[in-house]
Amino acid sequence: FVLNTIHCKCIVNIKRLKRESDIMRYSNLAGAEILKDYQTFAQMIKFRQTEAKKSVIIKISEISHIEHLKKFCEYYAKIVNVFPYNTIDNNRFVLMECNSNKDVEALREIAVCKADPEYAHCVTPFFLYKPRLKLYTNQNTVYKDNYGYHSNFGTPNLNKINQSLKKIQSVSNQMIFLYDTLRITELNTRLRFYTATQISYYLSQLFINLSVVPFGSSVNGFGQIGCDLDLLCKTNISSNDTAGWKKFLFMTQVVPLTDRIEQKHFLDLIGTIIKTCMPGITDVKKILEARVPIIKFRNLSTNMQCDLSSTDMTALHMSELLYLYGQLDWRVKPLVFTIRKWARSMNLTKENPGQWITNFSLTLLILFYLQTKHILPSLTSMKIFSNKSNTIDNFDWFLKWKNSVSNNDESLSKLLCEFFEYYCFFDFKTHALCLRDGITKLKRDASPLYIYNPFNPSLNVSKNVTISELLRLVGHFQRALQIMLNSTEQDTLVKLINFDSNSTINNEFNKKNKSVSISEKFIPNVTDTNNLQKIEKNIIK
Numbered sequence: 001f002v003l004n005t006i007h008c009k010c011i012v013n014i015k016r017l018k019r020e021s022d023i024m025r026y027s028n029l030a031g032a033e034i035l036k037d038y039q040t041f042a043q044m045i046k047f048r049q050t051e052a053k054k055s056v057i058i059k060i061s062e063i064s065h066i067e068h069l070k071k072f073c074e075y076y077a078k079i080v081n082v083f084p085y086n087t088i089d090n091n092r093f094v095l096m097e098c099n100s101n102k103d104v105e106a107l108r109e110i111a112v113c114k115a116d117p118e119y120a121h122c123v124t125p126f127f128l129y130k131p132r133l134k135l136y137t138n139q140n141t142v143y144k145d146n147y148g149y150h151s152n153f154g155t156p157n158l159n160k161i162n163q164s165l166k167k168i169q170s171v172s173n174q175m176i177f178l179y180d181t182l183r184i185t186e187l188n189t190r191l192r193f194y195t196a197t198q199i200s201y202y203l204s205q206l207f208i209n210l211s212v213v214p215f216g217s218s219v220n221g222f223g224q225i226g227c228d229l230d231l232l233c234k235t236n237i238s239s240n241d242t243a244g245w246k247k248f249l250f251m252t253q254v255v256p257l258t259d260r261i262e263q264k265h266f267l268d269l270i271g272t273i274i275k276t277c278m279p280g281i282t283d284v285k286k287i288l289e290a291r292v293p294i295i296k297f298r299n300l301s302t303n304m305q306c307d308l309s310s311t312d313m314t315a316l317h318m319s320e321l322l323y324l325y326g327q328l329d330w331r332v333k334p335l336v337f338t339i340r341k342w343a344r345s346m347n348l349t350k351e352n353p354g355q356w357i358t359n360f361s362l363t364l365l366i367l368f369y370l371q372t373k374h375i376l377p378s379l380t381s382m383k384i385f386s387n388k389s390n391t392i393d394n395f396d397w398f399l400k401w402k403n404s405v406s407n408n409d410e411s412l413s414k415l416l417c418e419f420f421e422y423y424c425f426f427d428f429k430t431h432a433l434c435l436r437d438g439i440t441k442l443k444r445d446a447s448p449l450y451i452y453n454p455f456n457p458s459l460n461v462s463k464n465v466t467i468s469e470l471l472r473l474v475g476h477f478q479r480a481l482q483i484m485l486n487s488t489e490q491d492t493l494v495k496l497i498n499f500d501s502n503s504t505i506n507n508e509f510n511k512k513n514k515s516v517s518i519s520e521k522f523i524p525n526v527t528d529t530n531n532l533q534k535i536e537k538n539i540i541k
């Protein structure tokens with residue numbers, strides 16, 4: 001066997017290679033741990049991190065090698081899950097979950113670097129598996145069936161989605177279908193945590209109190225296939241425990257960095273380490289002058305596009321809040337997925353941040369709207385983010401709310417339509433959204449779109465959105481509302497998520513939208529009010 005490690009791509013040997021017949025005898029599969037129904041954010045993170053630490057990634061050249069590889073590994077370790085997948089550049093890998101860390105160690109043991117046997121213990125497990133014997137050929141389909149071979153790194157094909165949507169009768173069911181199709185898969189979640197754990201492992205070899213955790217849509221329940229992996233560098237000591245520790249020295253502790261300049265320097269250093277020392281990482285870019293300084297890079301074996309930052313813990317608390325909201329009512333996620341998909345198709349949100357609304361701010365718009373419908377509670381009424389650390393400690397409250405009978409049982413379709421309507425007529429000129437209290441409040445400054453930061457009311461989450469982008473957004477809310485009111489159930493979602501320039505509604509919209517269509521009453525600095533009145537009349541009609 002020839003194995004490559006991720007670290008140096010050198011040739012390694014496998015110790016104690018057994019005959020195939022021996023290997024076949026050791027094929028006991030242990031039962032995989034099952035993720036419980038209700039988990040706090042902290043429990044979920046811990047569960048996934050533990051799972052990642054018990055996993056290895058193995059590179060294979062042929063899909064037909066999987067069965068043989070599994071049997072071989074089972075001789076040395078208890079394997080509980082096998083996930084074959086390929087990356088966008090068509091490399092084939094297997095994510096293999098072992099029963100315990102000891103099993104991972106056992107697999108590391110069998111890969112010994114020729115040049116330096118000690119070296120193998122330091123590397124994150126990642127092998128290239130090439131059996132010399134040609135075993136199990138011509139059985140590709142069997143492997144596909146057994147293991148569900150994954151190649152889902154690109155976003156699902158829009159044509160296929162459209163075809164499926166057309167076969168589903170009700171808009172509500174179409175929204176549930178969209179959610180099921182677009183959300184991150186089990187394998188993808190595992191690869192995200194694996195990536196974070198791997199980077200955490202390397203950095204912790206240099207900074208003993210540093211760990212890297214995923215946040216954002218990878219963990220908040222609103223992640224779509226292909227979304228970026230947001231990573232946070234976290235120091236594991238309290239902010240007042242700084243005495244005596246020198247910063248930025250190998251094998252030392254890093255004090256929590258509160259100062260922006262310090263954060264930038266620290267990220268600069270981390271970026272250099274990632275670029276020069278970490279195997280399997282490519283396209284490293286330091287973006288240190290942005291509002292939130294980040295290091296961008298791609299992990300080759302997991303095919304993850306990563307954004308590493310070192311801000312305070314607010315981003316993690318924000319992920320926890322969104323995670324909780326997503327769990328409170330079954331309608332939240334399908335609604336958010338549908339609106340996010342719609343916004344992306346309309347080019348209202350974009351891959352890179354800029355003057356337009358982000359997925360995050362858009363999600364807050366949706367959650368606020370659901371607060372006004374009494375489907376979701378305000379933060380203050382939850383009383384669970386009141387402790388100093390901002391983390392949820394009252395899980396009983398969560399279960400109570402979830403199990404309480406909601407007065408609002410509106411369908412997904414109705415909620416979607418009313419969402420568009422709500423923001424078509426929202427007074428953006430003077431009012432801001434406050435999710436903390438679940439009510440609108442006066443704006444604190446002239447920002448076109450004002451969403452109070454739930455954890456820091458002195459900040460506006462959507463400060464980046466310009467007036468023209470807000471006008472475009474509201475214009476599209478109006479267009480979406482028109483579609484919802486004028487289309488048959490079967491056509492609605494297809495029309496919403498496809499900007500089909502041939503459709504009558506879109507032609508109308510394009511013509512009208514040449515000068516932006518929203519009332520001066522609601523939006524500042526708009527000159528063409530005639531246009532708005534026409535559209536408003538249409539909507540009311």
Ligand code: GTP
Pocket residue numbers: 215216217218220222223224227228230314315316318319358359360453460461462
């Ligand atoms: P995707 O577009 O799927 O990546 O959604 P996302 O929720 O991951 O958004 P993004 O990658 O832009 O940001 C990652 C996380 O950073 C968000 O989930 C928030 O927790 C946080 N975040 C993003 N923008 C802001 C902001 O303007 N203010 C604050 N306080 N946090 C933000």
Ligand code: MG
Pocket residue numbers: 216217218227228229230
């Ligand atoms: Mg993200």
